[in-house]
Amino acid sequence: MSYCMVCGSKLDSQYLENEGDIPYCPDCASFRFPIFNTAVSMIVLNHQLDKVLLIQQYQKKAYILVAGYINKGENAEAAVSREIAEEVGLSVSQVQANHSEYYAPSNTLMLNYVCVASQESVTLTDEVDAAKWFPLAEARQAIKANSLAKRFLESFLDKHELGVAQVKGGIK
Secondary structure, rough: OOOOOOOEOOOOOEEEEOOEEEEEEEOEEEOOOOOEEEEEEEEEEOOOOOOOEEOOOOOOOOOEOOEEOOOOOHHHHHHHHHHHHHHHHHOOOEEEEEEEEEEEEHHHHEEEEEEEEEOOOOOOOOOOOOEEEHHEEEEHEEEEOHHOOOOOOOHHHHHHHHHHHHHHHOOO
């Protein structure tokens, strides 16, 4: 942030106790903390928890996760349900946080969730070109390489596989 979002003046850096150097507007006499977008992305599982839904958008062939921005006044969990319903016509339950990461190209804090779809029958909207259910092992290979979506999915799959291995290891 180089300029004040209120008056447009060039920001200085000023020390604020317990915070460090913070952008400061000398004209407004106010500290200006970073402003960024907030969005959700979702690992949508089928009811049996053995497949994940991946989508294609914007005429690109790469598979990604369902995602969207949080509306003003909306909480993240509500955005998860709304975005999935808007993009692929599914209702979901068991919404749980998975991972988060700041995505610099769009100045967005991405909050990733895992949820379970009520059914596998997808209804495509004009926001999605294609949607496909992938077995968990195949999803790891199918999702767009070197993407934030891939990092989120792999984080979930690694935890999921570790949990399954611990359960199997404990049963003799």
